[in-house]
Amino acid sequence: MAKNxxxxxxxxxxxxGPEPDVxxxxxxxxxxxxxxxxxxxxxxxxxxxxxxxxxxxxxxIMGLSGSGKSTLIRHxxxxxxxxxxxxxxxxxxxxxxxxxTLRKLRRTTMSMVFQKFALLPHKTVVExxxxxxxxxxxxQKDYEDEARKWLARVGLEGNEEQYPHQLSxxxxxxxxxxxxxxxxxxxxxxxxxxxxxxxxxxxxxxxxLLELQExxxxxxxxxxxxxxxxxxxxxxxxxxxxxxxxxxxxxQDILLNPNDPYIVDFVSDINRARVxxxxxxxxxxxxxxxxxxxxxxNDNLESVLAKSEGDxxxxxxxxxxxxxxxxxxxxDLTKALVPTEGASR
Amino acid sequence: xxxxxxxxxxxxxxxxxxxxxxxAPMSMADLLAKSKGDEAQEESLWDLPFPSMxxxxxxxxxxxxxxxxxxxxxxxxxxxxxxxxxxxxPITQPLSWGLDGALYAMLNTPWWLVIPIMLAIVFxxxxxxxxxxxxxxxxxxxxxxxxxxxxxxxxxxxxxxxxLCVLLGVPIGIAMARSDWLQRSAIPVLxxxxxxxxxxxxxxxxxxxxxxxxxxxxxxxxLYAIVPVVRLTDLGIRLVDKEVIEAADAFGxxxxxxxxxxxxxLALPNIxxxxxxxxxxxxxxxxxxxxxxxxGLGVLVLRGIRNLELGxxxxxxxxxxxxxxxxxxxxxxxxARVNAAQKQ
Numbered sequence: 001m002a003k004n005x006x007x008x009x010x011x012x013x014x015x016x017g018p019e020p021d022v023x024x025x026x027x028x029x030x031x032x033x034x035x036x037x038x039x040x041x042x043x044x045x046x047x048x049x050x051x052x053x054x055x056x057x058x059x060x061i062m063g064l065s066g067s068g069k070s071t072l073i074r075h076x077x078x079x080x081x082x083x084x085x086x087x088x089x090x091x092x093x094x095x096x097x098x099x100x101t102l103r104k105l106r107r108t109t110m111s112m113v114f115q116k117f118a119l120l121p122h123k124t125v126v127e128x129x130x131x132x133x134x135x136x137x138x139x140q141k142d143y144e145d146e147a148r149k150w151l152a153r154v155g156l157e158g159n160e161e162q163y164p165h166q167l168s169x170x171x172x173x174x175x176x177x178x179x180x181x182x183x184x185x186x187x188x189x190x191x192x193x194x195x196x197x198x199x200x201x202x203x204x205x206x207x208x209l210l211e212l213q214e215x216x217x218x219x220x221x222x223x224x225x226x227x228x229x230x231x232x233x234x235x236x237x238x239x240x241x242x243x244x245x246x247x248x249x250x251x252q253d254i255l256l257n258p259n260d261p262y263i264v265d266f267v268s269d270i271n272r273a274r275v276x277x278x279x280x281x282x283x284x285x286x287x288x289x290x291x292x293x294x295x296x297x298n299d300n301l302e303s304v305l306a307k308s309e310g311d312x313x314x315x316x317x318x319x320x321x322x323x324x325x326x327x328x329x330x331x332d333l334t335k336a337l338v339p340t341e342g343a344s345r
Numbered sequence: 346x347x348x349x350x351x352x353x354x355x356x357x358x359x360x361x362x363x364x365x366x367x368x369a370p371m372s373m374a375d376l377l378a379k380s381k382g383d384e385a386q387e388e389s390l391w392d393l394p395f396p397s398m399x400x401x402x403x404x405x406x407x408x409x410x411x412x413x414x415x416x417x418x419x420x421x422x423x424x425x426x427x428x429x430x431x432x433x434x435p436i437t438q439p440l441s442w443g444l445d446g447a448l449y450a451m452l453n454t455p456w457w458l459v460i461p462i463m464l465a466i467v468f469x470x471x472x473x474x475x476x477x478x479x480x481x482x483x484x485x486x487x488x489x490x491x492x493x494x495x496x497x498x499x500x501x502x503x504x505x506x507x508x509l510c511v512l513l514g515v516p517i518g519i520a521m522a523r524s525d526w527l528q529r530s531a532i533p534v535l536x537x538x539x540x541x542x543x544x545x546x547x548x549x550x551x552x553x554x555x556x557x558x559x560x561x562x563x564x565x566x567x568l569y570a571i572v573p574v575v576r577l578t579d580l581g582i583r584l585v586d587k588e589v590i591e592a593a594d595a596f597g598x599x600x601x602x603x604x605x606x607x608x609x610x611l612a613l614p615n616i617x618x619x620x621x622x623x624x625x626x627x628x629x630x631x632x633x634x635x636x637x638x639x640x641g642l643g644v645l646v647l648r649g650i651r652n653l654e655l656g657x658x659x660x661x662x663x664x665x666x667x668x669x670x671x672x673x674x675x676x677x678x679x680x681a682r683v684n685a686a687q688k689q
Contacts, residue, residue: 077595079591079594103598104597105597106596107596110595111595111596112595112596114588114592115588116586116588117588118586118588118589118591118592119592120589120606120607120610120611121589121611122610122613131596132596135596135602163686179596183596189595
């Protein structure tokens with residue numbers, strides 16, 4: 001799964017306040033967020049962020065409110081300008097872009113989905129979906145087919161002529177997603193896109209996103225404060241705390257080897273059996289095994305547990321597309337389910 | 346001897362005081378004092394006058410009286426008046442043409458054309474037959490009691506002035522919404538325009554323009570009525586949902602696209618509320634403006650007051666109420682339609 005780096009964030013700092021440049025020096029010398037607020041009266045938004053976002057993956061940036069995740073995503077299309085650092089999209093530093101080039105980038109390369117949907121209330125659903133085309137100077141005739149196609153794809157057939165306020169929250173967010181898809185941009189920024197929806201609808205929308213991603217392979221940056229959501233969607237997980245990256249990597253990895261008490265706290269509440277997958281726990285295949293059966297590498301441990309009916313002596317063969325890729329002993333599986341140290345207090 | 350003599354003597358200004366004689370006209374109080382004859386009175390602390398300009402003038406003749414302040418203002422205004430009207434006259438001339446044209450058109454088009462056209466407009470903006478019927482009855486009854494011409498004059502003036510208010514006020518409001526500095530400096534001016542008693546507008550205008558010109562009352566009405574539409578445009582644009590603006594940015598809208606495709610449409614309910622207020626305020630002012638030759642129902646009200654013709658005054662007053670209700674209902678109905686199209 002080696003993929004191109006689509007967006008690369010390097011040494012990114014953001015400080016809010018009247019004189020961010022002065023405050024930046026203090027921060028680079030190691031001043032912490034509370035100290036900066038107390039002594040300099042500046043708010044540290046982001047500190048030394050380095051993240052690579054790979055093409056065709058869902059990168060989830062997770063953190064509690066105030067951790068700077070919404071600030072970070074707004075740097076990717078420069079809705080916020082950083083105090084220092086660089087953001088490269090396809091190798092080009094967008095901080096050097098002129099207004100016009102930046103607008104072009106926003107029109108053609110990046111689209112965004114918002115927490116509160118941010119639809120235009122005076123336009124119909126189909127007009128909202130075609131927003132990016134209209135901004136580019138095209139008329140409804142030009143984008144109508146494309147917009148209707150994507151609206152149908154997200155499950156809004158028949159609602160095209162309605163106004164946003166006539167739709168439920170979940171449907172409005174579907175319009176938001178359709179709007180991002182119609183723009184045909186390779187990068188999708190999703191700012192807490194599902195946080196305002198109720199749990200069942202949220203789960204539906206996550207499934208919809210995964211389904212679309214299977215088909216479209218967009219580069220998606222997804223912001224959330226919900227670990228379950230992050231684990232469900234992420235190919236690459238970045239955990240932010242008080243404006244700093246505490247850990248990033250494969251979500252399964254983070255779950256098994258959290259490197260910070262903050263993350264341990266985070267992961268202690270979740271159902272490990274449902275989130276961990278066979279491939280994260282399996283070991284290399286040995287020739288002397290007697291297999292009790294086959295499991296697929298992307299099965300979650302819960303399903304294997306159910307299969308084994310709790311018998312810890314069993315060993316399963318792990319397959320990918322029919323080929324053996326490893327072995328999974330129920331003993332390893334059980335060990336993996338033990339909560340990480342420090343989590344049980 | 347007056348109370349504050351000591352002040353000037355202690356400052357060593359007696360000589361300066363002796364030079365001047367106040368040139369201000371004599372006030373009634375002075376006359377009374379003179380006719381009584383100066384009786385030397387024992388002054389107690391209880392009667393201590395405030396050290397006002399007049400009180401200080403009693404002790405020192407060179408010190409100006411307060412009447413001189415207002416007189417100075419008058420003289421100053423009269424001095425710049427000619428050059429001011431040289432500039433303002435041509436600029437405001439189109440207003441006169443607009444008002445005269447509208448009055449001419451309203452009065453010289455036969456009633457059986459004007460009334461149906463008006464009803465058609467009412468239906469177009471409100472889509473309500475009930476409202477059309479109400480307007481038809483109201484105008485019909487005004488016409489029946491021979492107030493048709495007066496009512497049409499009033500309406501013509503309001504249409505022209507309210508139209509100009511919107512034409513000028515909306516751009517001013519938009520500019521205010523975009524610049525905090527402009528907003529800070531414009532708000533005191535708007536506050537003053539709104540609270541200054543309407544009669545006060547008329548005083549400098551009478552000096553500037555001849556009373557026979559219709560722009561005189563046109564300007565007074567516009568100054569008074571433009572405030573709400575400016576304020577509510579500014580407010581409406583500032584209240585547009587930040588997330589929607591952010592979305593517009595994120596999808597690469599230019600500032601101009603943002604203004605015309607997002608901010609103005611979303612501010613429209615507020616702008617329409619401002620237009621409604623502006624129309625109502627022009628109606629209030631058009632009555633007062635009849636003092637400076639604005640035609641219409643106000644003239645009848647004025648006649649009622651001047652000649653104590655109770656009936657004339659009351660009937661025309663009620664006619665104004667009727668016009669106010671019509672204008673209010675029609676603009677509110679169109680506002681409601683805008684609102685219904687985009688509630689969130």
